[in-house]
Amino acid sequence: MPRYKLTIAYDGTNFCGWQKQEPPAGGPVAPEKVLPKGGTASDAAAEAAAESAVPTTPDDRVTLRTVQEVIERAVREVVREPAIVMGASRTDAGVHAKGQVAAFTCGEGWPTDRGTDKLILALNSRLPRDVVVIAAEIASPTFDPIGDCTAKAYSYLIHVSPNRPLWDRDYVHHVWSKLDVDLMNQAAARLIGEHDFAAFAAAGHGRLSTVRTIFTCSVTEETSPQHSALSAQHPFPNRRIRIDVSGNGFLWNMVRIIAGTLLDAGRGWLSPDDVSSAIQQKDRRKAGPTLPARGLCLEWVKYKPDIASTA
Numbered sequence: 001m002p003r004y005k006l007t008i009a010y011d012g013t014n015f016c017g018w019q020k021q022e023p024p025a026g027g028p029v030a031p032e033k034v035l036p037k038g039g040t041a042s043d044a045a046a047e048a049a050a051e052s053a054v055p056t057t058p059d060d061r062v063t064l065r066t067v068q069e070v071i072e073r074a075v076r077e078v079v080r081e082p083a084i085v086m087g088a089s090r091t092d093a094g095v096h097a098k099g100q101v102a103a104f105t106c107g108e109g110w111p112t113d114r115g116t117d118k119l120i121l122a123l124n125s126r127l128p129r130d131v132v133v134i135a136a137e138i139a140s141p142t143f144d145p146i147g148d149c150t151a152k153a154y155s156y157l158i159h160v161s162p163n164r165p166l167w168d169r170d171y172v173h174h175v176w177s178k179l180d181v182d183l184m185n186q187a188a189a190r191l192i193g194e195h196d197f198a199a200f201a202a203a204g205h206g207r208l209s210t211v212r213t214i215f216t217c218s219v220t221e222e223t224s225p226q227h228s229a230l231s232a233q234h235p236f237p238n239r240r241i242r243i244d245v246s247g248n249g250f251l252w253n254m255v256r257i258i259a260g261t262l263l264d265a266g267r268g269w270l271s272p273d274d275v276s277s278a279i280q281q282k283d284r285r286k287a288g289p290t291l292p293a294r295g296l297c298l299e300w301v302k303y304k305p306d307i308a309s310t311a
Contacts, residue, residue, distance in 0.1 A: 001105050002112045003143055004119065006085075007135035008071065008100040012293070013170045014130060016064040017093045018100070020072065067091075067131055071102060074126040078119070079109025088145040088301045089152060092253070094293030096171065099300035103145050112138055145301070151215060153246035153299040156259040156291065157222075160239040172240070173259075173295035179241055179266035184219040187265035188243070190275040191217045191258060198282035200258055201251035202290065210282075212254070214247040219262060241266070244299075253290050261288030 063069060072085040088101040110119055116136040123133045159165045159172040160179055191214050198210040222240040243259050261278070264270040270288060278286035 001107050001141070002110070003103055003105045003139045003141050004110070004116070005137050005139035005143060005145075006071070006102045006104075006123075006133050008067070008087075008102055008131065009098050009134050010067050010096065010100065010131035011170070012067070012091060012094050012096045014065065015093065016066050017095070018067045018087050018089065018091045018097075020066050020068040021064040067097075067100070068102075070128060070131060071123075071133075072104075074123050075104050075106075077126050078122045079106040081107055081109045083109075086145050088149055089298050091296075091298055092293050095296045095298065097298040100298055101145050101149075101301040101303075103139055103143055105141070143303075148303050149249070149301055150304060151246055151248060151302040152250065153216075153244065154250070154255045155297050155299050156243040156245075156255065156295045157297070158241040158243070158259075158263065158295060160241055163238065170294055171297070173291050175263065177263075177267045179239070179263070180268065181219050181221050181241065181266065183268065183272075184241070184243075184262045184266040186272045187262055187270065187275045188217040188219055188245075190272050190279070191245075195279050196282055197251060197254060197279070199278040199284050199287045200254050200261070201284070202253035202257070203284070204252075207251055210251060212247055212249050212251065214245060217243075217245045217258070219243050219266075256291045256293065256296055257287055257289075259288075259295070260291045263291065264288040 068085055068087055072083065075083045075085055083104045083106050085102050085104045089097075091097060091100070116138065119136050120133050123136075127133070157172045158179070159174045160177070161174070162176060164174050165172050194211065194213040196211050201207070201210055220242050222242050243262055245255055245258055261270060261275060265272070265275065265288075274286065
């Protein structure tokens, strides 16, 4: 029974996060699906219907649209047998990914001699336009995307401008304040290492331990793709600030709270010593705000080579 490791990218804007979810009994009922007049949908209409289709539970409760749900549905259609897809990171609603990792095991539905290139094509032909499988490989039979993970990396993108972003508004967090990147990097340095990050976790995170290790945390300035005569004349033109953080694991909302803390440091509202104090006191009130999900992206997930693949 081969086990396959998938690397997946998705635009999280219209997903309720990664993890498959169902509302409690008594929730909304799925709308009736109606074909266009004539009884046969055109190719375009069929594609739109497939993307907007809302799966239901046996008692007609609506299954929320999640990445795990659409990937798992595609896998089952391809291998034609029950399959459970397990993901490495349970990204929240609105969070994007360039390198999410997932795995599934199947029986005779997709033998290894059929090849992973064809598996990628088969899965992508059944996936909506906002999610794509970018790689597939045969993994160890015991490969666990969560438990075997050795490191993860996220980025957070901030649009700093008097003008709101337009073309990529779903992928950046807009702020008006001037930001000092040097101060942000000084604060970021205080996060590196093994610490108790209780101050950087959302309430109800559900973890027995809040100790995590941050390997890298840095802030860089990128060129903004959005320019205008107004911004050029403004005393504080468009800027793009990118936060990159990697670690052995993250608590619920931890990266978004780190981003909020570094944002406040860039504004001059928090000092590097304040960041160290928040860690030491384990007090959520001492850290910065939780920034919106839209600016967050899962960049990559890493494993030991002998665990993640049999190649």
